[in-house]
Amino acid sequence: MIKRSIGLVALVATVAVTVPLIGAPDATQASSVTAGRVHAQFQPTDGKIFVLVIGNDARSGNPNSSRADAIHIAGIDTKSMRGGILNFPRDTYVSIPGHGSGRINEALTYGGPQLLARTLEKITGIRIDYWVMVGFEGFQGIVSALGGVRIHFNEPLFDTGSGAHIRAGTRRLGGKSSLAFVRARKSLPSGDIGRSTNQGRFLIGLLRKLRGEVHTNPASVLRWMAVTRRFARLDIPADELFRLGVLASQVSARDVGNVTIPVRIGFAGAASVVFIEPRAQDIFKRFRKTARL
Amino acid sequence: MPRPTTGKRLLIGAIVAVIVGAGALAFVWPLGEGDAPRRISIAAPGVRQPRWRITTEPAGVIHSVHRDDRRRIQRQARALTPRIRRLFNAIFLYPNQVARVVNRFFSEEAEVSLKRSKAGLPRRVSDIKIMRRTARIGVDVSGATRAAAKVRVIAKGLLNGERFAVRQDADLWLARKARRWKVIGFQIDQAPWRRATQPDKARTGRQRRDSDPSEGGAKERSRRSDRSGRPERSAKGARSKKP
Structure with a gap:
């Protein structure tokens, strides 16, 4: 009886110690995919x-890095089934709530995806519903698991910085x-x-792939969900993720526009940054009203 | 013949009253499931419609599928199959049932998609004969609370006295909450349908090219060159959609 009690206590203690360790983020998880809601309630406008x-530059050799190298707002109008992707260069000089002014990618370092989302909401007037953050390993893992993405190149792309070698x-x-x-930028004129x-x-290209697969088999959405959840920690309920998919x-x-905000190069002190051009406000207004570009 | 007694008269009167009352009741209160309106069929009379060919499979699989998952998927597939049959039988054979089926089976968003797609047949069609009806249902392997289905129905019939044939491919996405399946997403691709002609295997390619045009071929060529501008014989709302 005593031996059984000791065994039971030992088992409980083992589980209590081990389970948190299993769930603890390790070096690779820091560079995986995470997602969540920006606001407590999901209320599509x-x-x-x-x-x-x-897209952050966290990777297994540098798991704690949290600089945003890729910042995009993807919008979809569920009534017309059209959308747009609005791109923000990482050196865009903006006002970061509670942190003065700085490069937009610093918002991620100061306050994570939530602060970055609020910064963008303040600039654009758009109410952002969800955020998704991808590190190097998570990005590669998902793309590989999905079988790659087809992109058309009018010219070859050879970039020494990123290692791109594409004909x-x-x-x-x-x-x-x-x-x-x-990641390629050094070989690009802009x-x-x-x-x-x-x-x-x-x-x-990813959207085109999804739509092509769903055209053949609508259950492909479920496979994409399974692949995403394999590489991701999601704070979005599975039902909402399914609905988004x-x-x-x-x-x-063809019904999704791809627009990078107009900017001009300048300096903030000694730092090289880009400033948002005034005509970007028209783009923000159109995107906010229609979710299309 | 002796006249019936009073008691017998009363009995005959009661039987007649019951018969007349039952007839009136059936006329005023349509028979069916609960409060459901009577199904009005537009199927060709006396024609047996083909059986549904439905396959189910696990979806969202990235590893192996366990036996318990398979059982769960089969159970949910058995729940889904009659609902999908009922929906498309309503669309093609019992149009007066569509609103009721959609109201019970569709979410608000999916219902808007359905109405926008103009799925189904025009109002004045008749003599519907379904050529083929198939469905492929994938049930999510993790939890069996999400599913997707691809349904194809090919049907022909009469519209204002003219024959037509239509092919409809529908994609449905479903979610289960509190043991009830609901369609949360719906899209459709509907177009006129023509049976593909079989190649004549007994003849060589050269013989096929050099042969005199058959009566069917001549009709096809005259149809292609027809510039009268008459609308193509198709169901209302028929259009093709590319990804």
Whole structure:
């Protein structure tokens, strides 16, 4: 009886110690995919849904890095089934709530995806519903598991910084080459601005792939969900994720605009930054009203 | 013949009253399931419609499927199958049932999609004969609370005295809450349907090219060159959709 009690206590103690360790984030999880709601309640504005997509440079050699290299707002109008992707260069100089002014990617360092979302809401006037943040390993893992994404290249892309080595034509990019593509900037004439635009093109390529698979088999949405959940920690209920996937699969890539906000290069002190041009306000207004670009 | 007694008269009167009353009741209060309106069929009379060909499979699989998951999926597939049959039978054979089925089976958002898609047949069709009806249902392997279905129905009939045939491919996405399945997403691709002609395997390619045009071929060519502008024989709302 005493031996049994000791055994039971030992078992409970083992479980109590082990289970939190199993759930603890490790080096690779820091670079996986996370997602959540920006506001406590999901309330689409007149049938429009906006998702903040963040690419950070966390990786297994540098798991705690939290600089946002990719910042996009994807919008969808559920009534017309059209949408748009609005891209923000990472060096955009903005006012960060509670932290003065700085580069927009610093908002992620100061306050995580929530602060970045609120910063963008303040700039654009758009109510953002969800955020999704992707690190290097999570990005590569998801793209590989989905079988790659097809992108058309009018010109070859060779970038020493990212390691991209892609010939002209329509290419199927696997996990590694997709990451190289979305990171490439040194070989681009417009540098980081061009990189932002390419990242938007990649998102549209992903959408085109989803829609193509769903056209053959609508249950493909469930496979995409399973792959995402394998690499992700989601604070979004599975039902909402399913609904978002179903909506996304009904949008044609031709009906999604890809726009990078107009900016001009300047300096803030000694730091090289870009400032938002005044004509960006018209883009924000149109996007806010219609979720289309 | 002796006249019936009073008691017998009363009995005959009561029987007649019951018969007349039952007839009036059936006329005023339609028979059916509970309060359901009577089904009005637009099917071709005396024609047997083909059986549904329905397959079910686990969906969202990235690892192996356990036996318990398979059982759960089969159970939910058995719950889903009659609902999907009822929906498309209503769309093609019992149009007066569509509103009721949709109200019970669709979410508000999906109902808007259904109405916007103009799925189904025009009002004045008759003599509907279904050529083929198939469904492929995938049930989510994790929890069996989400599913997706691809349904194809090919039907022909009469519209204002003219024959037509239509193919409809519908995609449905379903979610289960509190043991009830609801359609949360719906999209449709509907277009006129023509049976594909079989190639003549006995003849060589050259013979096929050089042969005199058949009567069917001549009719096809005259139809193609018809510039009268008459509308194509199709169901209302028929259009094709590309991904």
